[in-house]
Amino acid sequence: MSENGGNPSLSDLADLNRIVHEPARLAIMALLYVIESADFTFLINQTGLTWGNLSAHISKLEGAGYLEVEKSFKGKRPSTTLRLTTQGRKAFHDYAQRMKQLFKDVPA
Amino acid sequence: MMNPINLKEVERKAFRSTYQDGLWDIYWGLLVICMALFIYRPADGYNAWNTITMALSFLLLYGLFWAGKKYITLPRMGQVSFGAVRKKKTRTLGIILGVFVLIHVGVVGLSIYSWANPEVSTILSSFIKSPRSELLIVASIGSLIVGTSMLVIAYFSDFLRGFYIGVMMALAVFLMIYLNQPIYPIVIGTVIILPGVVLLMRFLKTYPLHKEGLSNE
Numbered sequence: 051m052s053e054n055g056g057n058p059s060l061s062d063l064a065d066l067n068r069i070v071h072e073p074a075r076l077a078i079m080a081l082l083y084v085i086e087s088a089d090f091t092f093l094i095n096q097t098g099l100t101w102g103n104l105s106a107h108i109s110k111l112e113g114a115g116y117l118e119v120e121k122s123f124k125g126k127r128p129s130t131t132l133r134l135t136t137q138g139r140k141a142f143h144d145y146a147q148r149m150k151q152l153f154k155d156v157p158a
Numbered sequence: 159m160m161n162p163i164n165l166k167e168v169e170r171k172a173f174r175s176t177y178q179d180g181l182w183d184i185y186w187g188l189l190v191i192c193m194a195l196f197i198y199r200p201a202d203g204y205n206a207w208n209t210i211t212m213a214l215s216f217l218l219l220y221g222l223f224w225a226g227k228k229y230i231t232l233p234r235m236g237q238v239s240f241g242a243v244r245k246k247k248t249r250t251l252g253i254i255l256g257v258f259v260l261i262h263v264g265v266v267g268l269s270i271y272s273w274a275n276p277e278v279s280t281i282l283s284s285f286i287k288s289p290r291s292e293l294l295i296v297a298s299i300g301s302l303i304v305g306t307s308m309l310v311i312a313y314f315s316d317f318l319r320g321f322y323i324g325v326m327m328a329l330a331v332f333l334m335i336y337l338n339q340p341i342y343p344i345v346i347g348t349v350i351i352l353p354g355v356v357l358l359m360r361f362l363k364t365y366p367l368h369k370e371g372l373s374n375e
Contacts, residue, residue, distance in 0.1 A: 080165060081172065083165065084168050084169035085172060085241055087239045089236045094236070129237070
C-alpha cells in the first residue's frame with residue numbers, strides 16, 4: 051500500500067500477485083484452472099512455450115505452492131502430471147477478481 | 159491488441175484440440191463401410207452371421223482407434239484430464255445413449271412382435287401396401303436411430319464435425335436399406351474418412367514427436 055497517501059487504485063497495482071502476473075505463468079495457470087490436470091506435452095502445445103521456458107515457470111509455480119507436480123511411469127515412459135493446488139486456484143481466482151476491479155471503468 | 163481471456167473458451171479450445179487428429183472421422187467412416195460390407199448380403203439377406211461379423215469388425219475398429227489414440231495422438235498431443243463439467247457431460251451422454259439403446263431394442267422388439275402376430279400384421283399390411291413402402295419405413299427408422307444417436311454424441315462431446323458425420327451416417331443407412339445397395343454407404347463412409355485422413359496428416363506435421371516429449375520431464 052502507498053505510504054504517502056497516493057492514488058489508492060494505482061497503489062493497488064503494486065500489491066498484485068507477481069507470481070501469477072507474469073504472462074507465461076498466467077497462461078499456464080489459466081489453462082490449469084479450467085482443466086483438472088495435464089502433462090508437459092499438453093501444456094507446451096496449448097501455451098506455445100518452449101520446453102525450457104515451461105520447465106522454469108513450473109518450478110517457480112511449484113515453489114510458490116500453486117502447482118502440484120506428480121511424477122510417475124506410464125509403461126517405461128516417465129510422465130509428469132501437473133495440477134493447480136487449492137492455494138493455486140485461490141491465487142488465480144483472487145488475481146482475476148482484482149484485475150476485473152482494477153480495470154472496471156476504463157475510459158474510451 | 160490483446161483479446162480478453164475467456165476461460166470457458168480456453169477450456170473449450172483445449173477440449174476440442176483433442177479432436178484435431180482426425181481419428182474420430184476415420185473411425186466413424188470405417189464403421190459405415192464395415193456396416194455396408196458385412197451386413198449387406200443380397201443373396202442370403204440379413205442373417206445372424208452377418209450381424210456377428212459386423213459386430214466383430216466394429217470391435218476391431220475400436221481397437222485400432224484406441225491404439226491410434228495411445229500410440230499416435232497422446233505422445234504428440236500430451237495427456238489431459240478435464241474438469242467436473244466435462245465428466246458430468248460424459249455421464250449424461252452415457253445415460254442418454256443407454257436410454258436410446260433401450261428405445262431401439264423396444265422398437266425392434268415391437269416390430270418383430272407385430273409382424274409375428276397375425277392380427278397386428280393384418281392391420282399393418284393394410285397400411286403398408288407395397289414392399290417399397292415397407293422398405294421406406296424401415297430405412298427411415300434405421301436412419302433416424304443412427305442419425306439421432308450420432309447427433310447426441312456430437313452435442314455432448316462438443317465434436318462439431320460429428321453433426322456432419324451424423325447426417326452422413328443417417329443418409330448411408332437410409333440408402334443402404336431403401337436401395338438395398340452397399341455402394342452408397344461405402345461412398346459415404348469414404349467421404350467421412352477423407353477429411354479425417356487430411357486432419358491426421360496435418361496433425362502429424364504440426365505435432366512431431368519431440369525428444370523431450372519422450373521423456374516428458
